[in-house]
Amino acid sequence: MSSITIALVAFVCIFGGTLFGFFLRSALPPHHVNEESKEAVKMGAGLVATMAALVLGLLVSSSKNTLDEMNTGIVNLGAKVILLDRVLASYGPETKDVRDMIRNTLDNTIRYIWPEEHTTQRIDVIVKSTTLEKIHASISNLQPQTDTQRRIQSEAMQLSNDLALLRWTLIEQRHKSISAILLVVLCSWLAMLFTSFGMFAPRNPTVITVLGIAALSVSCALFIIVEMNNPLEGIIRVSSVPLHSAMGFLGK
Known part of the structure; x- marks a missing residue:
C-alpha cells in the first residue's frame, strides 16, 4: 500500500478507537467507569x-x-x-567515447529515477542495465603507452568498480521495508489507547476535535515513516541536485 493509504487506514483505526470508547462508556454499567476503574485504565x-x-x-x-x-549514496555517486x-x-x-558513455548513463539515471511526470518509477531499468559493465570493459580495453597512462x-x-558497488548498494537499499506486522501491532496499540481516552472523556465537540487532531497527528507520523523508508519514491524523496550538478562538470 502507498504511504497515504497506510496513513488513512491508521487514522480510521485510531479515531475509530475513540468512537468505540464513547460507545463503551454508554454501554457499560456505571461501576465499570467509576474512579477506581478510571485509575486502573490510566x-x-x-x-x-x-x-x-x-x-x-x-x-x-x-x-x-x-x-x-x-542521499549520501547519491552524493557519492555524483562525486565518483x-x-x-x-x-x-x-x-x-x-x-x-567512454566519457560520452558515462555522461549518457548519468543522464539516463536522472531521467529514470526522477521522471518529469511522477507517475512511474523505472528503477528496474537501472537494475537491468549493463552500461557500467560496458564502461568498465571499455576502460580495461584501453592500450596505455606510458607508465602514466597505465596508472x-x-x-x-x-573508480569504475567503486561506481558499480555504489550502484548495487543503492539498489539494495531501496528494498528496505517496514514490517507490516509491526505497523499493524502499532496501530492496534494506538487504537486501544484512544479507546481508553474515549471511555472516560466527555462527549463534546471540543474533546472530539482534540482527539481527532491527535489521531491525525499520529497518522501523519506513520505517513512520514513510510515515506522516508522509500527514499526514491513518493513525496519525501532524495534530491537529484547532486547528480544534476555532476552533469555540469562532465565533458569539460
Whole structure:
C-alpha cells in the first residue's frame, strides 16, 4: 500500500478507537467507569502509550537513517562520476567515447529515477542495465603507452568498480521495508489507547476535535515513516541536485 493509504487506514483505526470508547462508556454499567476503574485504565493506557512512543521513535530514526543513507549514496555517486571523468580526461583523447558513455548513463539515471511526470518509477531499468559493465570493459580495453597512462587506467578501473558497488548498494537499499506486522501491532496499540481516552472523556465537540487532531497527528507520523523508508519514491524523496550538478562538470 502507498504511504497515504497506510496513513488513512491508521487514522480510521485510531479515531475509530475513540468512537468505540464513547460507545463503551454508554454501554457499560456505571461501576465499570467509576474512579477506581478510571485509575486502573490510566495505568494500562500509560504503559501502552510508552511502548507506542518508543516504537514510533525507533521507526522514525530508522526511516531517517534510510533516507540519509540514500542521499549520501547519491552524493557519492555524483562525486565518483566526476572524478572518473576527470581521470579519463587526463588519459587522453582516446577516452572520449567512454566519457560520452558515462555522461549518457548519468543522464539516463536522472531521467529514470526522477521522471518529469511522477507517475512511474523505472528503477528496474537501472537494475537491468549493463552500461557500467560496458564502461568498465571499455576502460580495461584501453592500450596505455606510458607508465602514466597505465596508472591512470588502473585508477579509472578502480573508480569504475567503486561506481558499480555504489550502484548495487543503492539498489539494495531501496528494498528496505517496514514490517507490516509491526505497523499493524502499532496501530492496534494506538487504537486501544484512544479507546481508553474515549471511555472516560466527555462527549463534546471540543474533546472530539482534540482527539481527532491527535489521531491525525499520529497518522501523519506513520505517513512520514513510510515515506522516508522509500527514499526514491513518493513525496519525501532524495534530491537529484547532486547528480544534476555532476552533469555540469562532465565533458569539460
